Amino acid sequence: MSSETEERVQFSSIGFSGLKQHCTAMETMKSNPEDCSQTELAQSPLINGLPDDIALFCLARVPRRYHALLKCVSKRWRELVCSEKWHSYRRKHNLDETWIYALCKDKFEQLCYYVLDPNVSKRCWKRIQSLPPCCLKRKGVGFQVLGKKVYLLGGCGWVEDATDEVYCYDAAMNTWTEAAPLSTARCYFACEVLDKKIYAIGGLGSNSSDPHSWDTYDPHTNSWRSYTDLNIVPDIEDSIVLDGKIYIRCGSSTPSSHVYAVVYDPSSGIWQHADADLVSGWRGPAVVANGILYVLDQSSGTKLMMWQKDRREWVAVRRLSHLLTRPPCRLVAIGTSIFVIGKGLSTVVWDVGKTGNLGGMMVSSSVPKLTSDDDVISCKCVAI
Template identity: 30%
Template structure:
């Protein structure tokens, strides 16, 4: 069976691409003959040419688009990347959003295979200085920015997304409520937001809503039990856990169950020992034990406590530059990203066989930006003082293409 028929259910755009590469268009465009169309690769049928092109490393895809119009069109549609995903060669990159010393937002992509930082199109201007906005990934390859507070216009409903397949930004439907410093998560490829504040007085919100990309619209869901400004959240066992501050600055915890659209107050051993950042992977919940992220805690459901640890035995320090800002799954491992853009990987799948605290061999350091400036960065951070605005990571996600 031809490779191009391996995937045949990705929409009209993909069907058109299939038709073009098989030369079976019934009515070629004026002045164009599919019979005389140049092959993708000289001397090869287009099926085999695509079988070659989809195996080119992702880091080179920007160059592939520049070769000719046919290559550009192939890489501009979903078909090319759906093929990569279907045969298990799609690559995961780390995308981090950073606030610089002057308050400006920038962002960067890291290729963990070649250990290279990649250039990206600038963040749209409405988010260049925004505060308290959300960030999430839908469909594995679309990174969404939503809500937040513009320094001049106040709270926003705006939603935009970046496609890792096209390397471009796009608009999406606005949220139903203006909000900033809210909680967000993704369950079953739907984007949920809840709580936060709106502009003007610092009024906490109870409202929550969900975006379904298949319907391309937002809908309200049940309000939270109490108004909250969340500071930590995670999806664990199909439920969304949130922890934050109430209108009187008291600590609150709630869990949302999407199957019955209900919120419940919760305060058990998991919530009591929960620290930021945290992440769930393969049914287990992890959080950082120390500021530099060199020691992980694991929630033990049997004892309802955070009693297990995975320790690297190599601790870097407590400066803001070395502080771990994010914990995300990457290729089946946990990835720790620090403010100086150094990155560590932990193979937690082998932690049960590694003897808990003696599991330092499970850790791997990636040659991330800033890794070799650790000592200088640490010293400068200490000299600068805690009151000075410092460069730091505000969001981190993984996109596949």
């Protein structure tokens, strides 16, 4: 037997032996909790017989779908899986996996929340039962992701004015907490992340709210700052972040083929009119995949359009069958894969990275829709 093989056998023996000892120790703790102080638990190794850095090396490679089981093993494992250290380690070593979270509205006009793991062969949407009860009937809420946390912001109801409340969902812990309130009560507003800060822009508010304002949230201080700019209008249709800038497509009160959009450059801190050529083709939900802007144009059939920055023109990538998509649709991207998510969470996945190699053909797959016809409000990705 070679020395390399002997080392592997010894490591495997130590690893399995350590796991067995750890499980035995946990059973003892459960049967005799009075013998195990909090200090002993804190000082106990992650896996008996292994240094913590090697244990982390092993545990961090467990697929994300099993993280809920890891949290059931012990208090130390639960704290590790929910920690920023775990999140940073998996991201640093390219071990993090991206799941898609969808905020929807059901037939009773109540908000509902779903998650999709796109990394498994049999993909399906699963409902997350927990949502803050006070938010269930709200409309025009903001929905955004920062790190491993999902934020539900503002909103309003039929009998209540816009609110400034913000709730935070920790995807690792599967829990909701209340975050610092918005500087300005808002609903039907744009919500984007830029430079690790959340931007809540425009929209409708209370009578005292400034319709030309925007707020920024710093998660390190858990606080908001408010700004104003006359180029921001309250009627907002869509928003994206492209090339380090925030673009907002605004609605129009008069029937017109003209699309109005503004762009925010953080280097100058001001809003100005966006490039007319880019804006001309922005006639539907948009997403940025691998640094390229795509739009789902549903004005005449359904087709995926791509903005070619070098040529300064929009080109059609592929026309989609009405049997595959059920408007209204939302787009979300993971790498070069674009997920077109429609009514009832009917989902079509297109790999736009392979279009050039296949003569314009796009590789696609689909995810079965729900039995209900929930409308999709917004979709975001969380990588852990």
